[in-house]
Amino acid sequence: MQISGAEILVRSLQEEGVEFVFGYPGGAVLEIYDAIFRQQEFKHVLVRHEQAAVHAADAYSRSCDKVGVALVTSGPGATNAVTGIATAYMDSVPMVVISGQVSTPAIGLDAFQEVDMVGITRPCVKHNFLVKDINELATTIKKAFYIAATGRPGPVVVDVPKDVTQQLAEFHYPESVSIRSYVPVTRGHPGQIKKAASLLAEAKRPYIYVGGGAVQGGASAEVTELVKMLGVPCTNTLMGLGAYPGDDRQFLGMLGMHGTYEANMAMQYCDVLIAVGARFDDRVISVPSHFLAQPKKIVHIDIDPSSIAKRVKVDVPIVGDVKHVLRDLIDLMKQNGQRPDAANLAGWWKQIEQWRSYNSLLYTPSTEFIKPQSVVQKLYEITGGDAIITSDVGQHQMWAAQYYPFKRPKQWLNSGGLGTMGFGLPAAIGAQLANPNAQVACITGEGSIQMNIQELSTAKQYHTPVKVIALNNRYLGMVRQWQEFFYGTRYAESYMDALPDFVGIAEAYGHVGMKIENPADVEGALREAFSPALKERLVFMDFRTDQSENVFPMIQNGKGLDQMDLPPHMRELQIAPFENNRDYGNMC
Amino acid sequence: MRHILSILLENEAGALSRVVGLFSARAYNIDSLTVSTTEDPTLSRMTIVTHGSDEVIEQITKQLNKLIEVVKVIDLNESDHIEREMMLIKVRATGKDREEMKRMADIFRGRIIDVTEKTYTIELTGTSDKLGAFIEAIDRSVILETVRTGASGIGRGERILKI
Ligand SMILES: Cc1cc2nc3c(=O)[nH]c(=O)nc-3n(C[C@H](O)[C@H](O)[C@H](O)COP(=O)(O)OP(=O)(O)OC[C@H]3O[C@@H](n4cnc5c(N)ncnc54)[C@H](O)[C@@H]3O)c2cc1C
Ligand SMILES: Cc1ncc(C[n+]2csc(CCOP(=O)(O)OP(=O)(O)O)c2C)c(N)n1
Ligand SMILES: [Mg+2]
Numbered sequence: 001m002q003i004s005g006a007e008i009l010v011r012s013l014q015e016e017g018v019e020f021v022f023g024y025p026g027g028a029v030l031e032i033y034d035a036i037f038r039q040q041e042f043k044h045v046l047v048r049h050e051q052a053a054v055h056a057a058d059a060y061s062r063s064c065d066k067v068g069v070a071l072v073t074s075g076p077g078a079t080n081a082v083t084g085i086a087t088a089y090m091d092s093v094p095m096v097v098i099s100g101q102v103s104t105p106a107i108g109l110d111a112f113q114e115v116d117m118v119g120i121t122r123p124c125v126k127h128n129f130l131v132k133d134i135n136e137l138a139t140t141i142k143k144a145f146y147i148a149a150t151g152r153p154g155p156v157v158v159d160v161p162k163d164v165t166q167q168l169a170e171f172h173y174p175e176s177v178s179i180r181s182y183v184p185v186t187r188g189h190p191g192q193i194k195k196a197a198s199l200l201a202e203a204k205r206p207y208i209y210v211g212g213g214a215v216q217g218g219a220s221a222e223v224t225e226l227v228k229m230l231g232v233p234c235t236n237t238l239m240g241l242g243a244y245p246g247d248d249r250q251f252l253g254m255l256g257m258h259g260t261y262e263a264n265m266a267m268q269y270c271d272v273l274i275a276v277g278a279r280f281d282d283r284v285i286s287v288p289s290h291f292l293a294q295p296k297k298i299v300h301i302d303i304d305p306s307s308i309a310k311r312v313k314v315d316v317p318i319v320g321d322v323k324h325v326l327r328d329l330i331d332l333m334k335q336n337g338q339r340p341d342a343a344n345l346a347g348w349w350k351q352i353e354q355w356r357s358y359n360s361l362l363y364t365p366s367t368e369f370i371k372p373q374s375v376v377q378k379l380y381e382i383t384g385g386d387a388i389i390t391s392d393v394g395q396h397q398m399w400a401a402q403y404y405p406f407k408r409p410k411q412w413l414n415s416g417g418l419g420t421m422g423f424g425l426p427a428a429i430g431a432q433l434a435n436p437n438a439q440v441a442c443i444t445g446e447g448s449i450q451m452n453i454q455e456l457s458t459a460k461q462y463h464t465p466v467k468v469i470a471l472n473n474r475y476l477g478m479v480r481q482w483q484e485f486f487y488g489t490r491y492a493e494s495y496m497d498a499l500p501d502f503v504g505i506a507e508a509y510g511h512v513g514m515k516i517e518n519p520a521d522v523e524g525a526l527r528e529a530f531s532p533a534l535k536e537r538l539v540f541m542d543f544r545t546d547q548s549e550n551v552f553p554m555i556q557n558g559k560g561l562d563q564m565d566l567p568p569h570m571r572e573l574q575i576a577p578f579e580n581n582r583d584y585g586n587m588c
Numbered sequence: 589m590r591h592i593l594s595i596l597l598e599n600e601a602g603a604l605s606r607v608v609g610l611f612s613a614r615a616y617n618i619d620s621l622t623v624s625t626t627e628d629p630t631l632s633r634m635t636i637v638t639h640g641s642d643e644v645i646e647q648i649t650k651q652l653n654k655l656i657e658v659v660k661v662i663d664l665n666e667s668d669h670i671e672r673e674m675m676l677i678k679v680r681a682t683g684k685d686r687e688e689m690k691r692m693a694d695i696f697r698g699r700i701i702d703v704t705e706k707t708y709t710i711e712l713t714g715t716s717d718k719l720g721a722f723i724e725a726i727d728r729s730v731i732l733e734t735v736r737t738g739a740s741g742i743g744r745g746e747r748i749l750k751i
Contacts, residue, residue, distance in 0.1 A: 122606060123613045127656040130602070147656060180751060181598055181659040306650035309643070 002168040005134045006031040009098070009160065012141035014041045015173040018069050020060060020433055021045070022053040026073025027113060028100025031165035045433065045462055048454035050077050052426035054084020055452070058093050058155075059427030062413045063388055064434040065218070067094045067148050074100040075113030078159075079120065083420060085155050086124040090417025091239060092216055094153035096144045103163035104132055117159045126154030134167045142174050151184030152304040153216055185303065188320030193328050195316045196274065196299040201338035203272035203297075205348045206232045209255065212239030212416070213277015213302060214322050215409040220244070222326035223276060229330060230339055233352055235263040237278050238401055241412045246405025247385070252352065253361070256284040257555045258398045261360035261564060262352055264553070265578060268294050268561040269351075275300045277322045280312045281417075288312050290560035301325045358570050360553050361402055369546035370519050372396060372471040375526075376403035379441060379469060382526045387439040388431050390414065392424035392448030395477035398551045400443040422451030425468065429455060432464040439467070439530065446472040446499055446542075456509035459538050467529050468540045470502060473547045481550045485565070506540035517544045590619070591645050592671060592741045594749050595634040595652060596660040599625050603657040607634065610655065616640065616648050620673075620716070620738030631659065631751070635740045637716070659751055668744035674711065675719045676701075678733040681708040685730050696722045707732060715739070 003011070009032055013021065022045045025033045036044050047053040050072045057068030068088075072081045078099040088095050102111040118130045127147050129140050137160070144156040200206055214223050220243045227234045227250055234244045235255040244251050253260035255267050267273070267285070273296055278284070285291040288311050298314040300307075301322055308317045318325055333339065363373050376399050379387070385407055391397040391414045406412045413431055415423040428442035449470055459466060479494040503513030512534060516525045522543070529539040552567035562578060597603050604623060611618050616638060623634040638648060645663065652661045664671070681689045686708075693700055693710045696718070702709035712722055716739050723734070743749065 118602060119605070122602075122609050179656065182656050304654065306647065306654050310647060313643075 001170070003171055004031065004035065004165065005137055005160070005167050005169070006035040006165040008134070008137050008169065008171050009141065009165065010035040010039055011171055012138050012173055013069065014039070016067070016141070016145050018042045019066070020057075021069045021071050022047055022057040022060070022430065023071030024050050024053055024073065024077060026075075026077045026100060028074035028102060028162045029071060029077075029165070031162065032071065032098075032100070032160075044071075045429075045458065047426065047458050049452060050080035051084045051422065052452050052455045052458065054081045054095070054097060055087065055420075055423050055426035056430035056433075057095055057097075058084060058088045059390060059413045059430035060434045061093050061095055062427075063410050063431040066434075067096055067145055068430065070095065070097045072097070072099050073113070074102055074117070075115050078115055078117045082120060082124070083422075085121055085157065087415050087418045087420045087423060088155040089124040089126070091212060091415065092153050093155065094148040095155040096141075096148055097155060097157045099157060099159050101130065101159045101161040104161045105163070107161065117157060121157045125157050126152075128157035128159065130159045130161075131164055132161065134164050134169045137164065137169075138171060138173050139177065142177050143179065146177050147179070147182065151182075152307075185319050186321040186324050188301065188318040188325035188328060190328070192316055192318045193325065193332060196318060196329055197333045197336065197338050199272050199297050199299060199316065200230065200274065200333065201340060203340045204344040205269065205271040206230065206274070206340050206345075207266050207270035207272070208232055208234040208274045208276060209237070209267065209278055210234060210240045210243045210276045211237040211278025214240055214243040215277075217277055217303070217322040218409070219277070219323040219326055220409040222323055222330065226326055226330050229333070231345060232340065233266055233349070235259070235267065237281070237284055237416075238414070239416045240278060241401060242406035242409040245407050247407065251405075252356070254401055255561075256281070257286070258402065258551050258553065260402075261358055261553055261566070261570070262355035264555070264561040264564060265355045266352055267291075269578065271296050273298045275302075275314075276326065277302060279307045279310070282311070285312065286555050286560055287558060358573065358575070360567060360570060362567060362569055363549070364568070366546065367519055370516065370522060370543055372399050372473065372543070372545040372549055373403050374519070375469065375471060375522055375543050375545065376400055376443065378523050378526050379443075380404045382523075382530050383439050383441065387411075387441050388413065388435060390424045390427040390431060390440070390442045392442075392444040392451075393419045393421045393478070394445045394448060395473070395481065395549070395551050396443050396445045396448075396471040399471070421448040424448060425452050425455045425466075426458070428466040428468070429459050429462065429464045432466050433462065440464075441467040441469055443469045443471065445477060446470055446474065446502070447476045447496060453505065456506065456511060456538070456540070460510045463536065465534075465536050465538050468538070470540065470542050471545045472499075472502070472542050473545045473549065474499065475547055477549075478551070484550070485556070502540055502542040506538070511538040511540055513540045513542070515542045515544070589641075589645075590637065590639045592664045592669065592739060593636045593638065593649070593652070594662050594664055594741055595636065595658060596626075596749055596751065597632050597634060597655075598657040598659065599630050599632045600657055603632065604634075606655050606657060607636075607652065610651055611638075614647075614651065616644065620736075622738045622740050633749075635738070637739050660749055662743070662749050664741045664743060667747060669741050670744055671715050671739050671741045672713055673716050673719055673737055673739045674713045675722070675734060675736045676709060676711055677722070677731065678707055678709045679726065680706060680730040680732060682706050685727070689726070689730065692722070692726055696725075698722070
C-alpha cells in the first residue's frame with residue numbers, strides 16, 4: 001500500500017522507537033503534523049520557540065540513551081533551530097532534526113519561507129540530508145539515526161521538501177544500513193593499549209583526565225574501575241562531570257579555567273596522563289606550550305581521530321570507543337599485574353593532598369547576602385545529590401559544576417562547547433520527560449533564563465515539575481567578572497536594568513514563584529520547593545544573590561594551569577610557585 | 589610545505605561544498621582543487637593542492653576523513669607520485685612574436701590548438717611548476733588570457749586509491 005511521505009516519516013520515527021518529538025508547526029510541515037495527529041505511538045511536545053525544541057531534544061538525549069528528535073518548519077523555523085543544533089554539535093550529542101523545506105520545484109527561487117537549511121547547518125552538523133525523492137525518505141531517516149548515534153555522536157539534519165511529504169510511495173523501513181564511507185572504529189589497537197599499560201605502570205605521577213566522551217560512551221563503570229584498581233587521581237572536564245563519582249576521594253574535582261587548584265596542578269605536574277574522551281579544550285589546558293613545557297607522556301583515547309593531536313601532540317594515540325579501550329586496558333593490566341609503584345604513588349598523593357588542603361573552593365560565608373555557592377550546596381544536600389541538574393551559561397553554571405558533586409553520568413546537562421545561554425530551561429523539560437521520576441533542577445541566571453523564559457508555558461502544558469533555581473545577581477555576572485578583572489571595572493552593558501518580577505512571571509504561567517532575599521531563608525525555601533506538596537509543580541526560585549561574587553579559581557587567557565587566580569584566602573597564604581624539580585626529589 | 593591530497597568521495601550533491609566548506613571554516617588553504625567522476629559513476633575523485641605545517645596537514649586529512657561522504661584520502665606526498673595540470677593560454681601572435689610563440693610552445697611540448705591571424709591558443713600539460721615556468725619564459729605582454737585546471741595527481745607504480 002502506498003502512503004504519503006509524511007506518513008513514511010512518521011512510521012520511520014516509530015520504527016526508531018522515538019518517544020517524543022519536540023517541535024513547532026508551520027506551512028512546510030503541515031502534512032507531517034497531520035500524520036502525527038493521526039498516530040499515538042509517540043508524543044509531540046509543542047515548544048514556544050524552535051531553539052527550545054532543539055535544546056529539549058538535546059537534553060532528552062543527554063539524559064537517557066536515546067537519540068533526541070526535533071521537528072521544525074522551513075525558513076524561520078529552521079533558522080531558529082540553528083543555535084540548538086550548533087549547541088548539540090559542539091557537545092557531540094546524538095540528535096535528528098527534521099526541517100520542512102519548500103517544495104522541490106520551488107527550491108532556489110527565493111520561495112516563501114525558503115532557506116538553504118543544508119547550507120546553513122553544514123558547518124554545525126555531523127551530517128545533513130536534503131530528501132528530494134520520496135523513495136529515499138525512509139532510508140535517509142534510518143541513516144540519520146545511525147550516523148547521529150554511532151562513532152562520535154552528533155546532530156543530523158534531514159531537510160524534507162513539502163511535496164515529498166505529500167507524494168505517495170510504498171513504505172519499507174530498512175533493518176540496517178551500512179555506509180561504505182562511514183565506518184566508525186570501536187576497538188583500540190592492541191599494540192597501543194599495551195603501550196598505554198606500560199606507561200601507566202611506570203608512571204610516578206599518573207593522572208586520569210576524563211571528558212564528555214566517557215559520559216557519551218557509557219564508560220563510567222570502566223573509568224571508575226581503572227581509577228580504583230590503580231589507586232590514581234582522576235579529574236573530569238565540565239562535560240565529563242559524573243563520569244567519575246564526584247564525592248570520591250580519588251576525584252580531584254573539575255579541571256580547567258574554573259577547575260580546582262589540585263586538579264589543575266596535577267594536570268600540569270603529572271608525568272603520565274591518560275586522556276579519556278576529552279579533547280584538550282582551550283578552557284581546559286589553556287596554552288598548549290605551557291602545558292607541555294612540563295614534560296609528560298600522554299595517552300589519548302578518543303573515537304574521533306581528529307580530536308587527537310589537534311591541540312596537543314600525544315605519545316600514545318588510541319582511536320576507539322572508550323568503553324572498549326578501557327575494558328581492554330584494565331584486563332591487560334590485571335592480567336600482567338601491572339600497576340604504578342606504590343611508594344611513588346604515595347609521594348604523588350602526598351603532594352596532591354597538600355594542594356587539596358588549600359581548599360580552593362572555599363568562599364566567605366555571609367549572613368547579609370545570599371552566597372550563590374551556598375545555594376548550590378544546599379540544593380545538593382536537599383536533593384541528596386541525586387537530581388538531574390541542567391544549567392545555563394555564566395557564573396551560576398560554574399558554581400553548579402563546582403559545588404554539586406555529580407555522582408553519576410548524564411546527571412549534569414549543560415552547554416559546554418558553545419556556551420549557549422537559554423539552554424537550561426528547555427533542557428530541564430527534555431530531561432524531565434526522559435526521566436519522569438527524577439528530580440530535575442535548572443540552575444540559571446537572571447540573564448540566561450530570559451533567553452528562553454517562554455518555555456515556562458511548555459512546562460505547564462506538559463506538566464514537567466522542574467525546579468528553576470535562578471541565582472539572580474542582577475548582572476550578566478560572568479561578563480561582569482571579566483570586566484572587573486580585565487577592563488578596570490567598567491561594567492559595560494553587564495548590568496540588567498528593569499528586571500521583571502520573576503515570581504509574577506512564574507505565577508502568570510501557572511507555576512509557583514518564590515523570591516528569596518535572606519540567607520536564612522535559603523534552606524527553608526528549597527525544602528519547600530522540593531517538598532511532596534510541590535512535587536507536581538514547577539517552582540521558580542528567584543534567589544537574590546551577592547552581586548559581587550566571583551568564580552574562583554580562574555585561569556586567565558594566556559596563563560598556564562599552574563598560574564591560577566586564586567580565591568582571597570589562598571592569596572593570603574602566598575603559596576610559593578611550585579618548583580617541580582626541587583619538590584620531586586623527595587616526593588617520589 | 590606544499591601537499592597534494594587525493595580524495596575519493598561519494599558522487600553526491602553537496603559533497604563538494606562540504607569539502608570546500610571544511611577548508612574555509614577551519615582556515616586551511618586551497619591552492620587548487622580539481623574534481624570529476626571516476627570510472628565508477630558513484631564516486632568522484634578530487635585532487636587538492638594545499639600547504640601547511642605537518643600538524644595542519646594531519647588535521648586536514650583527519651577532518652576530510654570525518655566527512656561522511658569522503659571514502660578515502662591519501663597524501664600523495666607520502667610516496668612517489670605523478671602530477672599533471674593543464675593550461676590553455678592565449679597569446680598575441682603577430683610579427684616576430686608569432687614565430688617566437690611557436691618556438692616556445694615546441695620547447696615546452698605545448699600544442700597550438702587554435703589559431704587566428706593575431707593569436708595562438710596553446711595547450712600545455714605538465715606539473716604546476718612547468719606551467720609556471722612557461723609563463724615566466726614568455727614575454728608577459730603577449731599573454732592575453734590563461735586558464736589552468738589545477739593539478740591532478742596519481743600515485744606512481746602499483747599504488748592505487750580505490751575502495
Ligand atoms: C562559561 C564556561 C566556562 C567553562 N569552563 C570550563 C572549565 O573550567 N573546565 C572545563 O573542563 N570546561 C570548561 N568549559 C567547557 C569547555 O568549553 C568545553 O566544552 C569542555 O571542556 C570540553 O569537554 P571535553 O574535553 O570533555 O570534550 P567534549 O566536548 O565532551 O568532547 C568529547 C570528546 O570525546 C570523544 N568521544 C565521544 N564519544 C566517545 C566514545 N564513545 N569513545 C571515545 N571518545 C569519545 C569526542 O570525539 C570528543 O573528542 C566551560 C564552558 C563555559 C561555557
Ligand atoms: C546566547 C549567548 N549570548 C551571550 C553569551 C555571553 N555570555 C556568557 S555568560 C553571560 C552572562 C550570563 O548572565 P546570567 O545568566 O545572569 O548568569 P551569571 O553569570 O550572572 O550567573 C553572557 C552574556 C552567551 N554565552 N550566550
Ligand atoms: Mg546574572
